[in-house]
Structure formats: structure tokens, C-alpha cells
Amino acid sequence: MMLKGKKIVIGVSGGIAAYKACEVVRGLKKLGAEVDVVMTAHAAQFVTPLTFGTLADSVCCEMFDGVVHGEVRHIALAKKADLFLVCPATANIIGKIACGIADDMLSTTLLATKAQVLLCPSMNVNMYHNGFFRENLQKLMDSGMKVVEGDSGFLACGDHGEGRLAEPQKIVDACISLLTAKKDLAGKKVLVTCGATLEKLDDVRFVTNFSSGKMGAALVRRALDRGAEVTVVAARHSVPLDGRAKVVDVSTTQQMLESVMALLPEQDVVVMAAAPCDYKPKVFSETKIKSERLVVEFEKNPDVAQAVGQAKGNRFLCIFAAETDNGLANARQKLVKKHADLAVLNDVKHNNVFGSDTDVVT
Numbered sequence: 001m002m003l004k005g006k007k008i009v010i011g012v013s014g015g016i017a018a019y020k021a022c023e024v025v026r027g028l029k030k031l032g033a034e035v036d037v038v039m040t041a042h043a044a045q046f047v048t049p050l051t052f053g054t055l056a057d058s059v060c061c062e063m064f065d066g067v068v069h070g071e072v073r074h075i076a077l078a079k080k081a082d083l084f085l086v087c088p089a090t091a092n093i094i095g096k097i098a099c100g101i102a103d104d105m106l107s108t109t110l111l112a113t114k115a116q117v118l119l120c121p122s123m124n125v126n127m128y129h130n131g132f133f134r135e136n137l138q139k140l141m142d143s144g145m146k147v148v149e150g151d152s153g154f155l156a157c158g159d160h161g162e163g164r165l166a167e168p169q170k171i172v173d174a175c176i177s178l179l180t181a182k183k184d185l186a187g188k189k190v191l192v193t194c195g196a197t198l199e200k201l202d203d204v205r206f207v208t209n210f211s212s213g214k215m216g217a218a219l220v221r222r223a224l225d226r227g228a229e230v231t232v233v234a235a236r237h238s239v240p241l242d243g244r245a246k247v248v249d250v251s252t253t254q255q256m257l258e259s260v261m262a263l264l265p266e267q268d269v270v271v272m273a274a275a276p277c278d279y280k281p282k283v284f285s286e287t288k289i290k291s292e293r294l295v296v297e298f299e300k301n302p303d304v305a306q307a308v309g310q311a312k313g314n315r316f317l318c319i320f321a322a323e324t325d326n327g328l329a330n331a332r333q334k335l336v337k338k339h340a341d342l343a344v345l346n347d348v349k350h351n352n353v354f355g356s357d358t359d360v361v362t
Helices: 017-028 051-057 071-079 091-099 105-113 130-141 168-179 212-223 253-266 303-312 325-338
Strands: 006-014 034-038 058-060 083-089 116-121 191-192 229-234 244-251 269-272 279-281 296-299 316-325 343-346
Touching: 006 017, 006 071, 017 083, 017 168, 034 051, 034 071, 034 105, 034 116, 051 058, 058 212, 071 105, 071 212, 071 325, 083 091, 083 105, 083 303, 083 343, 091 105, 091 130, 105 191, 116 130, 116 168, 130 343, 191 212, 191 253, 212 269, 253 303, 269 303, 316 325, 325 343
Parallel strands: 006 034, 006 083, 034 058, 083 116, 191 229, 191 269, 229 244, 269 316, 316 343
Antiparallel strands: 279 296
């Protein structure tokens, strides 16, 4: 059986499409998966717990549902899951997850899990296109959660459009894909830097750059999906980082250097996707600089990638080169100078790369 030994927790929230979750449970059980169902109170208005209790290995509705193997139920379920599927995922539960709300069994278990989360949205077309919902869903996707989108079609309310729950077989196929994905980095330790460092002029002002951290966050998710143990040295970033990774927060380039060098001996792969400031103010003002004419003298910051390259030994080092002209030549020069194994070229003059959801690299 394709999913034998895999443990899946299915969260069922309160929407009319809850009945389709029964077919999903059956499909996963046929493939050998162990399936536990967590229902919201509203979900139980659409499908009885008895139905899921018959189809699944267990069903849980109440927050205080006893102790399992010495652990409270929501923690035990959160820890055992190889995959956490939310089907259907209503606008309400998606909003709760995005805001970190834990006020019932399902939302609390979701907040506690470190498993991959797969969301199956289901709602009215107007709710589906509501700006607040889109923002919440994007936030969860940026954090590493996966989404199975449904097709546009006839909705239970009589409207026609997007918001339909994906067909049960499509959801089962998505579970298979996630649970059987090649784990070619299993046993490897990967260090990723991301974001933009900042250098303070005074307690009010600082110098930084346009890096959003999106590239680093995407690389973190991919490495985790491939089985790696990932540590992130994170400077200023605009997107959430995958909760499965260990995160070390830094502000300045010097702090990034110190953190990376301290972690380096344990790593197999180092990916330098951050944008450390090359320069910093020579003097930090202990008081706020007044708004009259200002002259700032800068001094060179340490080169984090070069320091790693000189100390990396047999570790694999990937660096990034953001260039406006002579890109290939400059990237090749950095590859040699910094003793890297791979250089990724970003043409920042012709590509709108900073903060973008897409990028083209060489």
C-alpha cells in the first residue's frame, strides 16, 4: 500500500463540503494511511462524528478530550502527524491559522503541529475573492503551507465561480505527492541566510537594502520538503519562515557573520541568499541626529560569504550575485574570489526581483 505507515490528521471545518471529506478519508485509508479526524463544532452540524468515527482510526471534536499516552490530545495528534490536511478549509479556519488563534480543538492542534499542512479551501465565490481572505491565504502559503485549489463551478449557495472544494481524488493525489516526495536531502544539514541586514546611524535611522527574504524563504521550504534539517540565519525579511526550520535572528552584517561561522562546523550545505550590507556608518550616534545637513562616513563590512568560503572545507557553498551590468563576468569572479561551489546570478537591472513572487536567475 502506497501510504502504509503514514499518519495523516484531517481537520474538518464547518462548511457544506464537509461531506466530501468522508471520501477523502476513505481514499487515504485504502492506501494504507493511518487517519485521525479532528472536527470543529460547526463541522459536526454538517456531518456527524459517528460517520468519521466509522471511516477513520479516530475522531475528536472536543478540546478537552482526554489524555493519549501521557499527552493531552491536541499535542499528541500534532506530534504524530506526517501530514496535516484541512478539508474543507473554510475562510474562518484559514483566518484563525493566519492570526495564530487557538480557540478550539482544530485550531489548537494546527498551532502545535510541525508537520506539513495541506489546505483545501472551500467557500462562496465572493468570500474566496475577499481581500482579507486572499491576504490570509497568501500568508499561510508564504509560511510553507500547501494549497489544493478547486475548480470553478456551481456552488451550494447557487452562485457559480471559484471556491468549490477540490474533488476528493485530487486531494488524495496531493497527499500522495507530499508524503512520497523524494527525500534526497534526508540526513543533511543545510544553513540558509536570508533577508537584508541593517546598519544603524542612530537609534532612529538605519541603512539597509531592498532584499525581502523571499528567495531565502523559498529555498528553506524546498530544502525542508526534500528532508534536510534546516537552520536559517535571518536578517530583516517581509515573509514568514517555515515553522519546521530553526531560525537565528540577526540585525547587522557582523551579527550574521558571527552566527554563520558559529553554525558552520555542523553544516553540510550553506546557501547565502541574504543581502548583507557591504558598508556601515563609521560612527554610531548615541543621540538622534538632527535634521540639518548630514555627512556620513562609511566603512567596509566583513564579507560573510568570503569568510565562509575560506573556512568551508568540503562543505558545499552557494552564493548569490545581484548585478546590474557585466553580470556573468562579475558572478564568475565572485565564484572564484569567495571559494564558492555555485553562484546564482540575479540581474536586478532588468528583472523586478526585490519583493517579487517570481524571479529569473542564471
